[in-house]
Amino acid sequence: MPVVLDADRISRTLTRIAHEILERNRGVDELALVGIRTRGVPIAKRLARAIRDINRHDVPTGALDITLYRDDLMRHAVGPQPLIRKTEIPFSIDDKKILLVDDVLYTGRTIRAALDALIDFGRPKAIQLVVLVDRGHRELPIKADYVGKNVPTSPTQSVQVHLTEVDGRDEVEITES
Amino acid sequence: MKKDLLGIGDLTEDEIHLVLDTAEAMREIAQRPIKKVPTLRGKTVVNLFYEPSTRTRTSFEIAEKRLSADTLNIAVAVSSVVKGETLADTARNIEAMAPDMIVIRHASSGAPHLLSRICRSRIINAGDGMHEHPTQALLDAFTIREHKKKIDGLKVTIVGDLLHSRVLRSNVLLLTRLGAEVWVSGPPTLVPVGLERHGVHVSSSIDEAVADADVVMMLRIQQERMHGAFFPSLREYFFTFGMTKARVARAKPDVIIMHPGPMNRGVEIDSEVADGPYSVILEQVANGVAVRMAVLYLLAGGSEED
Numbered sequence: 203m204p205v206v207l208d209a210d211r212i213s214r215t216l217t218r219i220a221h222e223i224l225e226r227n228r229g230v231d232e233l234a235l236v237g238i239r240t241r242g243v244p245i246a247k248r249l250a251r252a253i254r255d256i257n258r259h260d261v262p263t264g265a266l267d268i269t270l271y272r273d274d275l276m277r278h279a280v281g282p283q284p285l286i287r288k289t290e291i292p293f294s295i296d297d298k299k300i301l302l303v304d305d306v307l308y309t310g311r312t313i314r315a316a317l318d319a320l321i322d323f324g325r326p327k328a329i330q331l332v333v334l335v336d337r338g339h340r341e342l343p344i345k346a347d348y349v350g351k352n353v354p355t356s357p358t359q360s361v362q363v364h365l366t367e368v369d370g371r372d373e374v375e376i377t378e379s
Numbered sequence: 380m381k382k383d384l385l386g387i388g389d390l391t392e393d394e395i396h397l398v399l400d401t402a403e404a405m406r407e408i409a410q411r412p413i414k415k416v417p418t419l420r421g422k423t424v425v426n427l428f429y430e431p432s433t434r435t436r437t438s439f440e441i442a443e444k445r446l447s448a449d450t451l452n453i454a455v456a457v458s459s460v461v462k463g464e465t466l467a468d469t470a471r472n473i474e475a476m477a478p479d480m481i482v483i484r485h486a487s488s489g490a491p492h493l494l495s496r497i498c499r500s501r502i503i504n505a506g507d508g509m510h511e512h513p514t515q516a517l518l519d520a521f522t523i524r525e526h527k528k529k530i531d532g533l534k535v536t537i538v539g540d541l542l543h544s545r546v547l548r549s550n551v552l553l554l555t556r557l558g559a560e561v562w563v564s565g566p567p568t569l570v571p572v573g574l575e576r577h578g579v580h581v582s583s584s585i586d587e588a589v590a591d592a593d594v595v596m597m598l599r600i601q602q603e604r605m606h607g608a609f610f611p612s613l614r615e616y617f618f619t620f621g622m623t624k625a626r627v628a629r630a631k632p633d634v635i636i637m638h639p640g641p642m643n644r645g646v647e648i649d650s651e652v653a654d655g656p657y658s659v660i661l662e663q664v665a666n667g668v669a670v671r672m673a674v675l676y677l678l679a680g681g682s683e684e685d
Contacts, residue, residue, distance in 0.1 A: 270416040270417070270446075271417060271418075276419070276420075276422070281680065281681040282380060282677075283676060283679065285397075285400075286405070286676070287404055288403060322412075322413040323412065
């Protein structure tokens with residue numbers, strides 16, 4: 203299976219995104235990171251660490267589970283419900299610039315759900331989207347503000363992001379499904 | 380999951396943990412400025428209550444509304460039931476209006492099972508006679524697990540009117556399944572026969588039952604179901620089986636005291652205990668909403684019978 207990002211590239215990519223975030227937002231006081239479960243959460247934590255390494259500032263970091271906001275939830279008459287995990291946003295998002303973080307941007311439906319969920323927590327000043335991989339094939343008008351790598355794919359392929367915190371290794375690969 | 384939740388027997392051990400884990404995630408919604416998620420948008424839930432209830436009905440209704448379901452409450456005192464309609468006919472008429480779920484509380488054991496046979500809607504038992512009250516047992520287990528981080532191996536003592544208690548039956552089934560050591564105590568006239576067969580320790584001495592307990596659950600004396608003299612007087616009951624500070628002292632130092640409500644202060648529980656530091660009675664009520672949200676969410680999906 204073709205590997206599109208190895209551990210070293212992932213690490214350098216996240217450092218680059220951290221610099222881009224600081225460049226674009228001038229001042230970090232209003233920033234907060236929210237990772238989408240599952241793999242957006244460790245990526246958000248790594249970005250927080252990368253930002254701290256650059257300017258010694260701690261950016262508050264939360265975790266968002268979007269299951270309750272999915273648009274396909276009640277459309278499947280058969281099969282058990284998807285597992286719900288905890289949403290943990292231990293700070294007010296009011297008037298903050300929220301960096302929403304996910305591993306792969308594909309149809310955009312997850313991001314739509316995440317935007318709805320975030321708005322239920324308050325009124326942020328702005329929401330910016332960070333993704334490690336953009337694989338195309340959008341079904342909704344959504345665009346990322348920070349992209350680790352654009353990976354052209356066909357709809358039959360699947361993009362697998364492996365992260366040490368979840369999967370024991372850092373790697374992004376494309377598989378035929 | 381099965382189509383309906385009629386009793387604890389409908390749930391496998393994995394499903395019990397799934398309900399508790401899902402409730403854990405649901406609980407956070409109550410802390411948000413907007414306490415509502417769109418999950419059950421467009422679903423209709425009918426709350427059919429044939430018995431008075433404040434806690435359970437309110438808890439279900441709040442859970443339904445927080446999940447964005449459309450809810451409808453039928454209080455039997457003002458419905459066609461007083462004109463003589465049978466339960467089956469009432470159920471068929473409600474079913475004709477195509478609700479997705481029916482939450483039923485009824486004074487007769489087995490009423491939800493009757494509905495389950497004639498309705499396509501999902502049925503949730505919110506207490507049937509002296510039989511079961513599964514969501515109460517689930518919220519009790521949730522509360523215990525939160526405080527003790529486990530259920531397996533705990534000594535859980537249940538004291539009071541065991542005979543008339545659906546809370547007892549559901550709790551015994553659930554707690555023994557999850558590996559708790561369940562002790563019960565109450566007047567011999569109020570101990571149902573055959574409890575030992577479920578692996579429950581029965582003791583006529585509350586002091587023995589409470590000794591070194593991790594959890595003490597008090598049950599209400601259900602005077603509305605007592606058609607006989609089960610004990611001489613409420614005052615005597617309190618002296619023999621009431622939970623006092625002195626009795627709590629026999630349990631483990633980190634014991635939690637539970638009560639499904641409504642409480643008879645000075646009958647089964649002393650106010651000093653009910654309002655004391657080890658009491659988790661109001662946490663049970665708060666957790667009830669999260670647990671019912673979990674049950675509604677999980678039952679709204681596909682079932683094995685579809």
